[in-house]
Amino acid sequence: MAALEVRGLTFGYDKKETILRDLSFTLAEGESVAIVGANGAGKSTLLKLLVGLLPNFDGSVAYDGLPLTEENLPAIREKAGFVFQDSDNQLFMSTVYEDIAFAPRNYGFLPEEVDRRVERAMEMTRTSHLRDKQIYKMSGGEKKLVSIATVLSMTPELLLMDEPTIALDPRNRRNLIHILNTMEQGKLIASHDLDFVLDCCGRTILMADGAIVCDGDTQDILRDQKLLEANGLELPLSLMG
Amino acid sequence: MNKTERAIYEVDQLHMLAMRDQWVNRIHPLVKFVVTLLYLLAVVSFHKYDVAGLLGMMIYPMALFMLADLSFKECLRRLRFVLPLVFFMGIFNPLFDSNRIMLNGEAYSAGVLSMITLILKGCFCIFASYGLIATTTIEELCYALRLLHVPKALVNQFLLTYRYISLFLGEVHRATQAYLLRAPKQKGIRIRAWGPFVGQMLLRSIDRAGEVYESMALRGYRGEFYLQKRPGDPAEGAAGKTRGRGKDLLYLCIWAALILLFRLFPVVVWIGGLARGIF
Numbered sequence: 440m441a442a443l444e445v446r447g448l449t450f451g452y453d454k455k456e457t458i459l460r461d462l463s464f465t466l467a468e469g470e471s472v473a474i475v476g477a478n479g480a481g482k483s484t485l486l487k488l489l490v491g492l493l494p495n496f497d498g499s500v501a502y503d504g505l506p507l508t509e510e511n512l513p514a515i516r517e518k519a520g521f522v523f524q525d526s527d528n529q530l531f532m533s534t535v536y537e538d539i540a541f542a543p544r545n546y547g548f549l550p551e552e553v554d555r556r557v558e559r560a561m562e563m564t565r566t567s568h569l570r571d572k573q574i575y576k577m578s579g580g581e582k583k584l585v586s587i588a589t590v591l592s593m594t595p596e597l598l599l600m601d602e603p604t605i606a607l608d609p610r611n612r613r614n615l616i617h618i619l620n621t622m623e624q625g626k627l628i629a630s631h632d633l634d635f636v637l638d639c640c641g642r643t644i645l646m647a648d649g650a651i652v653c654d655g656d657t658q659d660i661l662r663d664q665k666l667l668e669a670n671g672l673e674l675p676l677s678l679m680g
Numbered sequence: 681m682n683k684t685e686r687a688i689y690e691v692d693q694l695h696m697l698a699m700r701d702q703w704v705n706r707i708h709p710l711v712k713f714v715v716t717l718l719y720l721l722a723v724v725s726f727h728k729y730d731v732a733g734l735l736g737m738m739i740y741p742m743a744l745f746m747l748a749d750l751s752f753k754e755c756l757r758r759l760r761f762v763l764p765l766v767f768f769m770g771i772f773n774p775l776f777d778s779n780r781i782m783l784n785g786e787a788y789s790a791g792v793l794s795m796i797t798l799i800l801k802g803c804f805c806i807f808a809s810y811g812l813i814a815t816t817t818i819e820e821l822c823y824a825l826r827l828l829h830v831p832k833a834l835v836n837q838f839l840l841t842y843r844y845i846s847l848f849l850g851e852v853h854r855a856t857q858a859y860l861l862r863a864p865k866q867k868g869i870r871i872r873a874w875g876p877f878v879g880q881m882l883l884r885s886i887d888r889a890g891e892v893y894e895s896m897a898l899r900g901y902r903g904e905f906y907l908q909k910r911p912g913d914p915a916e917g918a919a920g921k922t923r924g925r926g927k928d929l930l931y932l933c934i935w936a937a938l939i940l941l942f943r944l945f946p947v948v949v950w951i952g953g954l955a956r957g958i959f
């Protein structure tokens with residue numbers, strides 16, 4: 440069974456304008472897929488919709504056969520973790536530990552288990568040294584890693600990320616690529632950073648104007664200069680010249 | 681630091697005080713809340729001429745500040761806008777109440793006495809509340825309120841408002857900076873720009889508050905805050921269940937006894953008498 444199955448998904452913030460048009464795709468378990476597309480293509484909208492933040496869509500979304508409905512939300516949000524584009528809005532507790540512990544506590548885990556999960560999430564994202572640091576005093580890159588840790592503390596099967604490399608310096612960016620590549624979870628990553636996509640995702644879905652233009656092997660799509668340019672994107676630096 | 685940065689800093693400092701890992705901070709929030717409440721009731725219930733008795737109540741804030749290692753100077757600085765109000769409340773009493781009353785064979789102006797008790801009551805209450813806030817995080821306080829069956833909606837409102845203040849302050853800070861960077865010769869924000877400025881800030885912070893709420897919902901928040909465990913403190917329970925703990929009970933009993941003692945008996949007068957007996 441597919442880890443995520445999307446069928447005929449159509450959505451608009453209001454009746455007049457359709458933002459997502461008839462999207463269909465599936466994700467196998469543990470698969471890493473990138474969603475690329477120009478500004479306003481609908482990437483963020485798609486991700487938010489997939490974690491149940493935008494109700495009233497047409498079509499169907501299912502995780503492991505479990506349809507995305509109001510009643511299934513708690514179970515689905517345990518399976519699918521969402522990392523916001525803006526870490527400042529993702530993190531709201533005062534210290535790193537508190538923020539990472541927020542989800543496990545809400546799901547009612549015992550203190551020892553909460554502790555174990557937080558430690559593990561911090562280890563995976565290499566943020567253990569930030570444990571008691573106050574969120575508002577951290578750099579953009581540190582916040583991004585902690586944001587990911589807040590989601591990993593629930594050991595989701597699928598990670599949805601919106602522009603994860605924004606605000607990262609080259610070293611932290613490499614660090615993030617390394618961390619993502621060592622995780623066995625499935626990933627659905629919206630990004631403009633095509634070099635990052637080349638390093639992290641084997642498959643790419645190219646979106647334009649709310650519709651899927653093509654869906655296939657990352658190398659094939661990102662090497663196709665004509666295709667990219669027709670959809671408002673440019674060749675990744677590492678594939679130029 | 682400009683004013684908004686200062687405000688963010690202050691909110692944060694108070695929070696960091698409450699987050700410290702010391703034993704007063706670790707006492708169960710409900711116990712601290714109840715002790716504070718008991719103390720406030722006791723203080724407020726003193727008779728308006730009973731200066732001597734009221735002076736004895738100083739013991740609680742003093743002891744709390746010492747036990748929790750709180751700086752009295754810091755407290756005064758933070759409360760610099762509140763304390764003057766307390767003084768103003770009492771200051772006209774001597775004009776209204778011109779009676780004279782006899783105490784220990786000496787005549788005192790009733791108005792002055794009631795002014796002193798009013799000011800003392802105000803100060804003591806404020807210091808005790810500060811002591812509570814500085815040793816208990818807002819999440820813990822909300823948890824205590826929930827244990828006392830204060831309606832969930834009210835407690836959540838309180839908690840989210842508190843979070844919203846920090847968000848809003850952050851937004852104000854960013855917007856002021858952006859404005860001032862592009863208007864280097866101005867001292868503040870021009871009146872003409874206030875409308876769009878304030879409107880933008882509100883919209884932006886509402887937007888952010890919305891996303892923060894989504895982030896909470898995505899991580900399993902369903903309208904109930906659990907007691908926040910502090911780092912390195914495995915004894916504090918989670919998920920709404922706390923073990924009955926001897927230390928908490930002892931803390932409660934000792935303070936309840938002391939507060940009642942000082943409220944019901946003229947301890948200060950006894951001590952005064954003792955001292956007079958000795959010298």
Ligand SMILES: Nc1ncnc2c1ncn2[C@@H]1O[C@H](COP(=O)(O)OP(=O)(O)OP(=O)(O)O)[C@@H](O)[C@H]1O
Nearest residue numbers: 452453458476477478479480481482483484485631
């Ligand atoms: N809350 C909203 N209400 C109404 N329209 C919105 C809202 N959020 C986004 N849109 C619109 O939906 C469209 C898609 O936006 P979305 O944020 O999904 O694009 P994106 O692909 O993530 O772009 P970017 O690369 O800039 O992040 C845009 O035209 C945008 O104007």
Ligand SMILES: [Mg+2]
Nearest residue numbers: 482483484601
């Ligand atoms: Mg986006």
